[in-house]
Amino acid sequence: MTQPSPFLAEVKEAVTPRATLLVAGVLALSLLFITSYVGALHDPKPKDVPVGVVAPPAVAEQTVDRLSALPDGPLDPRALPDAETARAQIVNRDIYGALVIDPAGTRDTLLVSTGAGRVLALTLETVFTDLERTQDRTLRTVDVVPADPQDANGLTSFYLVVGWCVGGYLCASIMTISSGARSPTPRRTLIRLLSMTVVAAVAGLGGALIVGPILGALPGSTAALWGLGALTVFAVGAATLAFQSLIGMAGIGMAILIVVILGNPSAGGALPPPLLPPFWRDIGPALPPGAGTWAARSIAYFKGNDSTGSLLVLSAWAVGGTVVALLTAVLRGRGRDRDRTETAATP
Known part of the structure; x- marks a missing residue:
């Protein structure tokens, strides 16, 4: 009868079936870790970001329609009566930002909140700056709820x-x-x-x-x-x-x-x-x-x-x-x- 080689016997003692199952489980978790983190964070794109639009009714309606029709739906806009309401909704965490249109000039105001996430505030600033440029308008950004300087x-x-x-x-x-x-x-x-x-x-x-x-x-x-x-x-x-x-x-x-x-x-x-x-x-x-x-x-x-x-x-x-x-x-x-x-x- 053939005796098992000393090396195989050593392997069986060193790597038990229980250890094999545990290693397989850890390997699966490590691959899931990579999949989850890379899948979630590798390509950030805004989608249905709640934002407000403050403007006279006719202008507000046109702007909401234009923002709603943007490719891939980055924004979820809604008309708001005034800037104070927009600020209150940002503080209440109902919206992430608001565009306040100046009908008498060419410079509008974007209200954001870096306290809710600096990356999202910068994303909104980029989106609205590009949109304003197509309308020959300029934009200033106001941080309604700023993140702490130490944060x-x-x-x-x-x-x-x-x-x-x-x-x-x-x-x-x-x-x-x-x-x-x-x-x-x-x-x-x-x-x-x-x-x-x-x-x-x-x-x-x-x-x-x-x-x-x-x-x-x-x-x-x-x-x-x-x-x-x-x-x-x-x-x-x-x-x-x-x-x-x-x-x-x-x-x-x-x-x-x-x-x-x-x-x-x-x-x-x-x-x-x-x-x-x-x-x-x-x-x-x-x-x-x-x-x-x-x-x-x-x-x-x-x-x-x-x-x-x-x-x-x-x-x-x-x-x-x-x-x-x-x-x-x-x-x-x-x-x-x-x-x-x-x-x-x-x-």
């Missing part, structure tokens, strides 16, 4: 939320990995969720203090950012625990897929939502990084306006993760008890 490219909100999300799924993963392969019991799951509450409170406060009083990188209420951070960390941590309860250690990969691979490029950080391709623009608001980034920018620059929806999304992840994690642990506990009873009853 380079308006990315601090995004990086803050990414840090919170990473802390959430890593802490939840460590809690599970540290106990080995043992299935989570209801008591163990409850303890982990309570521990995540403490972690979330500390991480939320730490992040808010770092970007606010310590570095001065982001304006806005430190207390409000603390609350947002605590909710974000707990939401991601609870969801991670739920995934791990359902599918074991593979739940860590699921958390990375949702939060990092799908969530980060669609969050509206590097590129605000109107510049993202359809798939990423659609899923971003429903995932923790996107909801957190939108809420953080609202707190920092827009007096908290239009943040309710994002907070509800994060709350849904937090509540859903908690319920699924506890319910799964309870059901599996009952299954183990039933198996023990049947084994004991077997003669």
Whole structure:
């Protein structure tokens, strides 16, 4: 009988079937990472950007029609009665900019908000400058809600939320990995969720203090950012625990897929939502990084306006993760008890 070569035997010991599956999973995640980030960010184009038009009724109607007919639909224009209304809608996050036409002259005004994303503000300026040039008009730009000078490219909100999300799924993963392969019991799951509450409170406060009083990188209420951070960390941590309860250690990969691979490029950080391709623009608001980034920018620059929806999304992840994690642990506990009873009853 032929003996296996020492090298093949060594390979089998070094690379077990379990390790092979894990490596295959990591390879798949890495390729998905590349696909998601490059797919979302490689070719930014404005699509249906909500903007206002302020002008006399006849001029406003003609301008709205002209903007609506632009190739590929970069803008979603609507007529507004006056510049004050346009400013108020920008602050309320209903629109991203507004063109204020001067019927008595040849120089119009573009209202933008770099607080909502510097890249999008520059994109709107480029689009409207080109349009004005075709009409032999000039344009001046007014930043209604400017980004803080210390908030380079308006990315601090995004990086803050990414840090919170990473802390959430890593802490939840460590809690599970540290106990080995043992299935989570209801008591163990409850303890982990309570521990995540403490972690979330500390991480939320730490992040808010770092970007606010310590570095001065982001304006806005430190207390409000603390609350947002605590909710974000707990939401991601609870969801991670739920995934791990359902599918074991593979739940860590699921958390990375949702939060990092799908969530980060669609969050509206590097590129605000109107510049993202359809798939990423659609899923971003429903995932923790996107909801957190939108809420953080609202707190920092827009007096908290239009943040309710994002907070509800994060709350849904937090509540859903908690319920699924506890319910799964309870059901599996009952299954183990039933198996023990049947084994004991077997003669």
